[in-house]
Amino acid sequence: xxxxxxxxxSLSVQEGRISILNCDYTNSMFDYFLxxxxxxxxxPTFLISISSIKDKNEDGRFTVFLNKSAKHxxxxxxxxxxxxxxxxxxxxxxxxxxxxFGAGTQVVVTP
Amino acid sequence: xxxxTQSPTHLIKTRGQQATLRCSPISGHTSVYWYQQALxxxxxxxxxxxxxxxxNRGNFPPRFSGRQFPNYSSELNVNALELxxxxxxxxxxxxxQGRVYEQYFGPGTxxxxx
Numbered sequence: 001x002x003x004x005x006x007x008x009x010s011l012s013v014q015e016g017r018i019s020i021l022n023c024d025y026t027n028s029m030f031d032y033f034l035x036x037x038x039x040x041x042x043x044p045t046f047l048i049s050i051s052s053i054k055d056k057n058e059d060g061r062f063t064v065f066l067n068k069s070a071k072h073x074x075x076x077x078x079x080x081x082x083x084x085x086x087x088x089x090x091x092x093x094x095x096x097x098x099x100x101f102g103a104g105t106q107v108v109v110t111p
Numbered sequence: 112x113x114x115x116t117q118s119p120t121h122l123i124k125t126r127g128q129q130a131t132l133r134c135s136p137i138s139g140h141t142s143v144y145w146y147q148q149a150l151x152x153x154x155x156x157x158x159x160x161x162x163x164x165x166x167n168r169g170n171f172p173p174r175f176s177g178r179q180f181p182n183y184s185s186e187l188n189v190n191a192l193e194l195x196x197x198x199x200x201x202x203x204x205x206x207x208q209g210r211v212y213e214q215y216f217g218p219g220t221x222x223x224x225x
Contacts, residue, residue: 043201043216089153098167101153
């Protein structure tokens with residue numbers, strides 16, 4: 001039962017433009033959400049997080065938006081850079097120690 | 112500061128054998144988590160250890176087990192290996208006990224079962 005879904009397996013964006021990654025979840029008990037970035041042959045690296053009591057969190061070029069009523073969150077990357085090319089995972093938690101991940105979105109930033 | 116380390120990088124086993132994977136957390140981190148990433152799938156939560164105790168477990172059969180040592184390093188053991196156990200196994204550590212917060216991942220161990 002996939003409770004965190006990333007329905008776009010891939011995204012191609014031009015350098016300098018905005019990348020928007022989407023994530024939907026089904027479990028209303030999720031109260032903390034995270035985005036991870038993964039390069040090939042490396043483990044995922046933490047990018048940004050948001051608590052369910054907020055609807056927006058910003059860190060440099062990265063902003064995460066949370067819409068609890070729609071059970072939807074998104075990650076905006078502005079401006080996109082070639083080094084942003086990676087797989088991005090959305091994750092959520094409702095209990096101690098257990099992160100539930102989406103299947104990932106492959107982002108390719110083109111010159 | 113050294114990150115999370117895992118060994119071995121690659122492991123090849125035959126069906127029915129046992130596999131042991133190792134993880135060393137970031138210095139000062141007491142929580143260790145294990146995840147499985149099968150081909151084309153997201154990361155699936157396996158186990159969480161903190162202060163030497165198993166705190167939470169994912170939907171995996173009992174032949175997946177592990178332990179955490181006094182120095183907070185951890186082992187994941189997979190008994191009676193099956194072909195579908197072939198996957199990337201990722202270990203993560205975190206500083207804050209209980210709440211998930213930011214987990215820092217190692218590079219993973221690629222397990223291939225033939």
